[in-house]
Amino acid sequence: MTDDARREAGFRDRTRVAEARTRLLDRVEPHDRTDPLPVSRADGRALAVPLAAARDVPGYDRAAVDGWAVRAADTFGASDRAPEAVDVLADGTPEGADRVVPGAAARVHTGSPLPDGADAVVMVEHADRAGGVLDVFRALGPGENVGPRGEDVEEGQQLYDAGHRLRPSDLGLLTAAGHTNAEVTARPTVGVVPTGEELVRPGTDPDPGEVTETNALTVAGLVSRWGGVPTHRNPVTDDASALRAAVQRDLHRDVVVTTGGSSVGERDLVPDVVDDMGEVLVHGVALKPGHPVALGVVEETPVLALPGYPVACIVNAVQFLRPVLKRVGGLPCPDLPTVAATLDRKAPSEPGVRTFVRVELREEDGDRRAVPVRAGGSGVLSSVALADGWLVVPEDREGVPAGERVDVELWETVP
Amino acid sequence: MTDDARREAGFRDRTRVAEARTRLLDRVEPHDRTDPLPVSRADGRALAVPLAAARDVPGYDRAAVDGWAVRAADTFGASDRAPEAVDVLADGTPEGADRVVPGAAARVHTGSPLPDGADAVVMVEHADRAGGVLDVFRALGPGENVGPRGEDVEEGQQLYDAGHRLRPSDLGLLTAAGHTNAEVTARPTVGVVPTGEELVRPGTDPDPGEVTETNALTVAGLVSRWGGVPTHRNPVTDDASALRAAVQRDLHRDVVVTTGGSSVGERDLVPDVVDDMGEVLVHGVALKPGHPVALGVVEETPVLALPGYPVACIVNAVQFLRPVLKRVGGLPCPDLPTVAATLDRKAPSEPGVRTFVRVELREEDGDRRAVPVRAGGSGVLSSVALADGWLVVPEDREGVPAGERVDVELWETVP
8 A cells, every 4th residue: 555545544444442452462471570579668569479378467366355364164154243253363464474274364465465274355344353353244255355376367378369469558468477578570661762853852942843742751650650660762753764773772671662653644654663673463543532553563572652642642551551561560450440420511422432531520519520621632731631530432332411420530540 | 534444434435537537637737848850750749839831832833634734715615626726835845835825835744833824734635736736625714724822731821739749641741831840749758656565577587475567567658659758667665755755756757657555455555645745636436447546746746546456557547647648748638549349248337437348349240249358357457458448338327238339449559
């Protein structure tokens, strides 16, 4: 097909989002690099191996309440009217005694090791002490008010599958269960290459006809949030050999992402460069804004050519870069968080095209409203940066009417 | 009230969560420290000042499509059957010409600056070129297919309020709008002090009666995630003067958090120490698990005494430390993300008490089920670490029946 014919054809055949994602992910393998890390520094990292408890938690039987450690048998029949009397052991020491004999009681505190011989704890409010004698007003069963060794986790018990992404509470549990180090998958590395002869680096004042580079800056920030390590490159001009060299330079990383030059115009050279160096799996996706995206593989490295329009770039990064990054880095890829809201205005969409409608969330009379922001085309970065999230209109719908209850995807959320 | 009487009384009066939070937050002021940061390193930070656009974006009128820049007036009346002919300017140069005179057209690409004199762009597929002459098949209005200067944002346009927490797309918009640096609020600092004579540092093998410290480790991880800077202290023993010294040492920070010793037992010394050094605002909250929490202020520094039971500690950290940290650090405190699910088993709760039911999420036949995990008391760290989130049962309910559609709070989510 000649360049002109191809331009004319445009993207008559656009691949649906799910199909495009599958085609790409089918070609992506997790890398096999791992890092041994102290558990205390492993928050947010994915386990490279499954982990089981290395010891019992707690490591001993302990009192579950403040009170008196006893033999349950000594309290049988006790009641408010008919207390059972037992001897107070080790009077005067706050820790009680380390052994409870029949007919005796030792003072214990919540969490104290249960003295040998005892098998239950009388709550402090269910007993009355007078000198060396304790009146117990409740009958206890064996084990009552005792937290047995291994109650929380038992040595050898499976705790986490490989791939689990660690959270602060997991660090606590792993530490309690005897792990000081954990083998986690290495962060996936991503070369982020902005392309376009009009681009100047942030910090340079653009002349007329020049544009400050922001797409790769934003994508690099997203890569960090998603658990990867971005290398943010300087802008590359629209020249096939320069683009080829730029892709080549980052092929040893886990993923290469370019921004700009991904459509079918005269200066959209990236898809051809990728095709020439490797294979383009998808060019043109049925999503809006942002259909001119190309997804390919060069020497087993996924190469994603994202569009240069800022919103289109971001939408595609979330749809394709996020799952690829998670897959290659052995990280889970959970659904993005959503929040329910009432759509404030009709959101138009085209059947067969997955549409991302940027919305602002507003509280009105106790109702959360999703207000579509000034659409203004895919070039309008403010429409996404000033929004709180987006509404995803699936391919089988033609618009969403005002008043419908919708789920707003918080694609860029912070805890 | 004597110690014994107080113990006996226990927490008969427990403050409701919302009231406890209000009492504490009413005493917390945002700190006024700021950091000047390059925008590229400001992800996740909160703006200390409102920011407006420092320049127009885009900075010039530009072509919104690939095609030919013309004067719209020259195309009036053009149609497929009756094209209007114009002269092709600067034939052979890819950039076209920098000035369009009446009756002429210059080649432009998407994003190119619009040549002087032109006010519209004919799409490439709506024109046919033969040598030096271009046949235009569509009539254009002035401004058609042109992205005007300032289309995205106009110089001086308000972009963000103070307090907005920056996301990657915001970094892009700020950079485009001419900001290379941003004044952000300094991260709030938090002293995290584990207390309890039974505690040993992670990495030390605990003897019987000893417990590995994990609460402060977990809280420190949460503080980092919430945008703060934790200082994770070594365990402090249950001794009033040692506790006092430990609280004093971190009073210059924005928040002090202790874990353990927060109840009303004989060894629960922290609330008394705080009361002695300053003021206890709340002691005992109507939540489960984790009612024995104390919230106070010493020399204007909020001091939170969290319970030593791991789950109780975490629940209280999310309820009280998170909003305090956000308030003091000038950070927004959005609702935690939730996900809808069908409750798999009845979740019991007590009226008047806000209850946190840890659940695992499972997909079954396309339905998302929330399965309560083995409850096992507030000491069972695994019940929260192995859960995906929790269901919050409000004070005005008595349990939630199986089959009810519920929102599960993902209190520890990762993007």
